[in-house]
Structure formats: structure tokens, C-alpha cells
Amino acid sequence: MDILLKYFPNLTDKQKSQFAALYDLYLDWNSKINVISRKDIENLYIHHVLHSLAIAKVIKFKEGSKILDVGTGGGFPGVPLAILFPESTFLLVDSIGKKIKVATEVSNAIGLTNISFRHCRAEEEKGKFDFVVSRAVMPLGDLIKIIRKNVSQEQKNPLPNGLICLKGGELEGEISPFRKYAEVDELKNFFDEEFFDTKKAVYVPI
Numbered sequence: 001m002d003i004l005l006k007y008f009p010n011l012t013d014k015q016k017s018q019f020a021a022l023y024d025l026y027l028d029w030n031s032k033i034n035v036i037s038r039k040d041i042e043n044l045y046i047h048h049v050l051h052s053l054a055i056a057k058v059i060k061f062k063e064g065s066k067i068l069d070v071g072t073g074g075g076f077p078g079v080p081l082a083i084l085f086p087e088s089t090f091l092l093v094d095s096i097g098k099k100i101k102v103a104t105e106v107s108n109a110i111g112l113t114n115i116s117f118r119h120c121r122a123e124e125e126k127g128k129f130d131f132v133v134s135r136a137v138m139p140l141g142d143l144i145k146i147i148r149k150n151v152s153q154e155q156k157n158p159l160p161n162g163l164i165c166l167k168g169g170e171l172e173g174e175i176s177p178f179r180k181y182a183e184v185d186e187l188k189n190f191f192d193e194e195f196f197d198t199k200k201a202v203y204v205p206i
């Protein structure tokens, strides 16, 4: 948990206690419904929470922003972002109901009120949002096809509305059709921990 303060030193007491509560909640829920690899749970704050918050190093969402998290699984990156941006609203969707249940239970337990959940395929979600976020769900081209309908044309943020996804490893092939518009941030430029050496955030204005 202290690792979060290293990169986000201005957390409020409420945010600190919400982040701190995540460990026990995920430990408990993950033992019933697997959303994080069991041996990775001890790395929750670096591998999952801080990784999700990398999106906040790409953009600080303006008050009133609406964000869709596609394929959130147990709530990543949506739950950490909803804690960090209490003035924005988040909809987390996943096609697997029991994973959405974990994300819902965790966020209810920490009293998040700016978040909602839907058990559906992203293809079925018709709402409009300022940004779509996603981690480890599907190749960029497939994701863009699905979420294009969900990006609002009304702009209120410093970056034009679009998609921000967290990706690992070799991305050249996946990104090349979008290279004219995509911006790739290496997470090692934001965070010192070795885990981030190969991780990237890809922003595509839509």
C-alpha cells in the first residue's frame, strides 16, 4: 500500500483507507472466485493496483468524466481508478458474471458510490463515455471495433476522448494499423519497479 503513496502522494485519508482495505477483500474473494492468480495476490498493490493507476499518469480525468472499463474481471483497472477519481463515474463490464460479482462486492465494501457494474459482453453495452479503459482483454484492433460506438463526441478532458489500454510485451504488430493516432507510454517512465519494464499504456483517440 505504501508503494501507492510513492507515486500518488496526495491521496486523501479516505482514499488511503479504501486502497488499504483492498488487500484483505481481494484475499478473501479471490479464495472463493479466482480473479487474480493465487500466487500473485501478494503482489496486489504493484501488479494490479499500481498497474491500473498507470492510466492516471496518462490522463487526470476531469470532474464529471464518464469511463467504461471493458473486461474488468475482478475490477482492474476500474476499481483503483474509481478510488483515485471520486468525481468521475465508472461502469465496469465483463462477460463473466462471477468476476463482476467480486468487483461489485469489493467496491461495496469500501463504499464506492461512483461505480456501477454490468454483466454483459462489451458488444451489448450502448452507453456513451468520455474514455474506455481496459487491461489484458483482447487485441487492440478488436477492442477498437467494439468500443467505437461507446465514445462520446463531447469533449471535456485535456486529451481527446478515446481508448486507453494497458498492455504488456511486444506490441508492434497490434499497433501498426493505428500508428498514426496511437500514443504509447512506457510504464517504466512512470514507475521504477521491474514489473513495469515491459508494460505499456496505449492511448487511441476515437
Ligand SMILES: C[S@@+](CC[C@H](N)C(=O)[O-])C[C@H]1O[C@@H](n2cnc3c(N)ncnc32)[C@H](O)[C@@H]1O
Pocket (backbone or CB within 6 Å): 035, 070, 071, 072, 073, 074, 075, 076, 077, 093, 094, 095, 096, 099, 120, 121, 122, 123, 134, 135, 136, 137, 138
Ligand atoms: C485476462 S482477463 C482481465 C481482467 C481484468 N481486466 C484484469 O486486468 O485483471 C480478461 C477479461 O475480459 C473479459 N472479456 C473478454 N471479452 C469480453 C467481451 N467481449 N465483453 C466483456 N468482457 C470480455 C473476460 O471475461 C475476462 O474477465
